[in-house]
Amino acid sequence: MKKVKTNFIYILLISIFFLLFIFIIFIPSPVKPLLGRESLTIVSENGSLLRVYLNNEDSWCLKSALKVPQKLKEAVILYEDKYFYYHFGINPISLIRALIVNIKAKEIKLGGSTISMQVARISGRRSRNISSKIVEIFQALKLELFHSKEYILKLYLDHAPYGGNIYGYRTASLRYFGKEPEYLSWAEAATLAVLPNSPSLISPLVSQDKLKNKRNELLLRLYEAKKLSYDNYQMALIEDVPMKNLSFQVVAPQFCDTVVKNKEKYKLNSSSKSIITTTLDLQIQQLVEGIIRNHTEIIHGSGIANISALVVDAQTGDIKAWIGSQDFSDDKNQGQINGVLAPRSTGSILKPFLYALAIDRGLLLPDTLLADIPTTFGSYCPSNASGTFSGLVTARDALINSLNVPAVRVLSSFGVDEFYQFLKRAGLNHLFRSSSEYGLPLVLGGAEATLYEIAQLYYGLVNKGYFSQLNYLLKDSISNSKTNDLKTNADKKPKLNATQNNKLSSSTKNVDKNQYIPEKEEKVRIKKGKKLISEGSCYLILDILKDLKRPEADQLWEFFNSSKPVAWKTGTSYGYKDAWAVGVNPSWIVAVWSGNFDGTPNVLLSGGKVSGPIMLDIINALPAKSSDRWFKYPDNALVNLEVCSKTGYAVSSNCPEKNYVDAPVGMLPLQPCPYHKIIYTTLDGKYEVCSNCWKPGEYEKKYVLAWSPEISQYIRDTGLIEDQRPIHNPLCQGFSSTVNMQIIYPGNGLTIVVPKDLNGKYQKVIFQAAHQSRNTYIFWYLNGLYLGKTAGNNNMAFLPPEGENILTIVDQQTGKSISSKFKVIYSSRK
Ligand SMILES: [Zn+2]
Ligand SMILES: [Zn+2]
Numbered sequence: 001m002k003k004v005k006t007n008f009i010y011i012l013l014i015s016i017f018f019l020l021f022i023f024i025i026f027i028p029s030p031v032k033p034l035l036g037r038e039s040l041t042i043v044s045e046n047g048s049l050l051r052v053y054l055n056n057e058d059s060w061c062l063k064s065a066l067k068v069p070q071k072l073k074e075a076v077i078l079y080e081d082k083y084f085y086y087h088f089g090i091n092p093i094s095l096i097r098a099l100i101v102n103i104k105a106k107e108i109k110l111g112g113s114t115i116s117m118q119v120a121r122i123s124g125r126r127s128r129n130i131s132s133k134i135v136e137i138f139q140a141l142k143l144e145l146f147h148s149k150e151y152i153l154k155l156y157l158d159h160a161p162y163g164g165n166i167y168g169y170r171t172a173s174l175r176y177f178g179k180e181p182e183y184l185s186w187a188e189a190a191t192l193a194v195l196p197n198s199p200s201l202i203s204p205l206v207s208q209d210k211l212k213n214k215r216n217e218l219l220l221r222l223y224e225a226k227k228l229s230y231d232n233y234q235m236a237l238i239e240d241v242p243m244k245n246l247s248f249q250v251v252a253p254q255f256c257d258t259v260v261k262n263k264e265k266y267k268l269n270s271s272s273k274s275i276i277t278t279t280l281d282l283q284i285q286q287l288v289e290g291i292i293r294n295h296t297e298i299i300h301g302s303g304i305a306n307i308s309a310l311v312v313d314a315q316t317g318d319i320k321a322w323i324g325s326q327d328f329s330d331d332k333n334q335g336q337i338n339g340v341l342a343p344r345s346t347g348s349i350l351k352p353f354l355y356a357l358a359i360d361r362g363l364l365l366p367d368t369l370l371a372d373i374p375t376t377f378g379s380y381c382p383s384n385a386s387g388t389f390s391g392l393v394t395a396r397d398a399l400i401n402s403l404n405v406p407a408v409r410v411l412s413s414f415g416v417d418e419f420y421q422f423l424k425r426a427g428l429n430h431l432f433r434s435s436s437e438y439g440l441p442l443v444l445g446g447a448e449a450t451l452y453e454i455a456q457l458y459y460g461l462v463n464k465g466y467f468s469q470l471n472y473l474l475k476d477s478i479s480n481s482k483t484n485d486l487k488t489n490a491d492k493k494p495k496l497n498a499t500q501n502n503k504l505s506s507s508t509k510n511v512d513k514n515q516y517i518p519e520k521e522e523k524v525r526i527k528k529g530k531k532l533i534s535e536g537s538c539y540l541i542l543d544i545l546k547d548l549k550r551p552e553a554d555q556l557w558e559f560f561n562s563s564k565p566v567a568w569k570t571g572t573s574y575g576y577k578d579a580w581a582v583g584v585n586p587s588w589i590v591a592v593w594s595g596n597f598d599g600t601p602n603v604l605l606s607g608g609k610v611s612g613p614i615m616l617d618i619i620n621a622l623p624a625k626s627s628d629r630w631f632k633y634p635d636n637a638l639v640n641l642e643v644c645s646k647t648g649y650a651v652s653s654n655c656p657e658k659n660y661v662d663a664p665v666g667m668l669p670l671q672p673c674p675y676h677k678i679i680y681t682t683l684d685g686k687y688e689v690c691s692n693c694w695k696p697g698e699y700e701k702k703y704v705l706a707w708s709p710e711i712s713q714y715i716r717d718t719g720l721i722e723d724q725r726p727i728h729n730p731l732c733q734g735f736s737s738t739v740n741m742q743i744i745y746p747g748n749g750l751t752i753v754v755p756k757d758l759n760g761k762y763q764k765v766i767f768q769a770a771h772q773s774r775n776t777y778i779f780w781y782l783n784g785l786y787l788g789k790t791a792g793n794n795n796m797a798f799l800p801p802e803g804e805n806i807l808t809i810v811d812q813q814t815g816k817s818i819s820s821k822f823k824v825i826y827s828s829r830k
Pocket of ligand 2 (some may be wrong): 733
């Protein structure tokens with residue numbers, strides 16, 4: 001009988017435990033609703049708050065990424081739940097005591113709740129009655145079953161109410177004391193321990209005396225429990241309780257908004273769901289903001305409203321500062337616009353990439369001579385910003401001086417579509433039209449790009465020709481790790497056209513070589529992104545851009561230039577709407593845009609004069625990240641190449657002198673020198689002779705530079721390199737093979753719209769031609785009608801009739817003629 005009874009008790013107990021267990025398993029956990037209430041918080045790379053967003057209940061509930069500070073922990077446990085570390089979620093003694101007190105008082109006076117039960121209570125937000133208490137008890141048991149004490153305490157403190165729409169101890173610490181919880185004093189910690197108990201009654205904004213009393217009671221208990229010394233206790237009593245609610249500081253607001261907007265793109269790991277750790281560096285951000293503030297005053301004085309800037313770590317591609325506008329609170333000047341992501345005309349800022357690609361293609365090297373002469377491409381006639389031409393110029397000088405004509409000529413040889421494809425692959429996402437619609441002006445600012453995209457392009461140049469996205473999320477906060485990233489990039493074989501394929505196959509060797517670079521970090525960095533330009537070509541271009549001088553000669557700048565080298569490029573868009581400047585060194589990439597967000601032009605807008613000084617101020621103020629003053633000379637990526645010492649092209653059998661220059665490994669063969677010719681002259685060198693007119697034994701062989709007539713004309717004017725070719729023997733009967741002259745304007749097939757002048761009269765058209773020889777006459781004919789003759793500068797002004805016309809010029813020396821057909825339309829506008 002006794003045995004049966006014991007068995008029955010066992011069964012009953014087991015059943016009760018089983019039921020309890022089932023209950024605990026199936027009761028909803030209090031954790032999830034709490035996590036869902038956390039405010040989205042954007043922090044800098046070292047955890048400094050940048051921007052906090054209200055949660056969908058319009059509350060602030062910041063999670064802290066760190067452990068609960070010791071003072072707060074002691075205070076809270078002593079105040080709320082002395083036996084927190086000893087019970088299993090409920091404290092039966094205090095529950096029974098609370099029950100007795102409450103029954104006697106006929107209302108709920110004591111809660112008897114443990115911290116674990118408090119978590120359940122704030123999670124469920126149930127009214128205070130017996131049934132909700134029972135639910136809270138089971139939830140507390142469940143919590144204890146699955147989580148550590150530290151987790152439960154943190155969960156409580158992260159979500160406890162602190163009055164108004166303030167939840168969580170970090171929020172309270174920041175809003176009431178203006179500091180992170182790690183820096184709380186004993187008095188402040190005690191305040192934060194007593195507040196959640198009845199935040200509506202003792203809120204600092206409601207009753208400071210009540211709050212102070214409660215706090216001091218707790219401080220006394222802490223002192224009695226020997227948690228703080230007598231001196232500290234006395235000091236703590238003197239401290240005031242907070243009187244107001246501080247607002248959060250907002251750093252880099254447009255950057256934070258961008259991060260939030262793109263949040264879904266990344267697989268953030270669970271700890272980053274409410275706290276997103278970015279790459280931004282708070283100190284650098286504030287440093288740059290200060291510099292921008294100083295410049296804002298200056299540019300506002302010139303009637304220019306807006307500045308945007310981006311600072312990128314040149315070694316990692318991490319964004320360190322993001323200035324969306326001169327001032328977020330500047331409503332008058334649309335300060336809330338995110339200028340970093342606004343597409344704007346690129347001006348000349350893309351030119352370095354064209355030159356870099358042209359080097360890899362074998363079209364030029366830095367010392368190669370390029371023609372800078374009036375040139376028409378169909379109906380397109382680019383001109384330089386200065387309005388003048390230099391005849392011939394090295395690629396280096398053409399880039400340093402940002403000459404338009406050589407750039408357009410290089411683009412014409414390189415191919416608009418190939419340059420366009422490069423820009424797309426390198427990350428320009430605002431090329432909405434086809435390459436043929438952009439045409440040759442593409443390299444002069446015909447297309448639009450954002451400051452972000454421009455900084456990304458220059459990062460590719462610094463990153464040895466590997467083009468990739470800039471980073472703005474810290475690697476640790478993203479689930480798919482860097483290795484994953486690398487793998488996808490390596491797997492993704494870019495589609496290639498024939499020439500690029502060729503180029504890449506030769507530079508594959510280059511990549512293989514890089515694998516033997518001993519520094520592991522170097523290897524990781526080097527392999528990231530799409531390889532679009534050779535390392536050698538990147539180095540040569542950076543080396544050219546290092547020589548860029550400040551537009552106004554400035555002695556201080558010369559000093560800067562030698563002590564802190566910066567490779568930089570500026571750009572001003574057509575119509576004075578955008579001023580760009582990008583500067584790079586081994587540590588940093590700094591990109592600056594100035595202008596008006598509303599697109600209002602301003603003649604004072606100039607990349608060199610407005611954005612250049614801002615960019616230089618920033619890059620000079622930034623701390624060096626790399627020990628290198630300048631980019632390391634890439635031994636493995638450059639080789640010596642024999643070039644013509646006069647023209648910088650590959651040496652041909654006609655070139656008398658040669659030089660050795662750096663050329664990228666893997667570049668296509670450089671074009672041979674087109675200008676050196678072997679000619680025969682009379683012994684006095686006065687005339688060129690040919691087999692039709694030479695006298696046996698009375699001629700000699702000479703290597704001379706023979707420019708095309710159009711180039712000759714401009715070189716005569718600049719005196720760069722004299723034309724060495726003498727005129728052909730005037731007595732020669734058979735000579736007719738060489739064309740010594742050219743029609744520069746109008747080009748064949750051109751349509752000319754003749755404008756009216758201020759008096760309403762149609763303006764004459766200036767025809768232009770060039771002759772190799774200064775003293776030889778050119779005879780001009782329009783539709784067979786003789787117009788006149790010229791020599792030296794061959795210009796002829798005339799008003800041609802409407803419709804089709806034929807211009808013919810005749811060479812006095814040879815009698816040869818050339819023609820150009822063009823169409824004339826009379827403009828009806830004044
Ligand atoms: Zn040559
Ligand atoms: Zn001859």
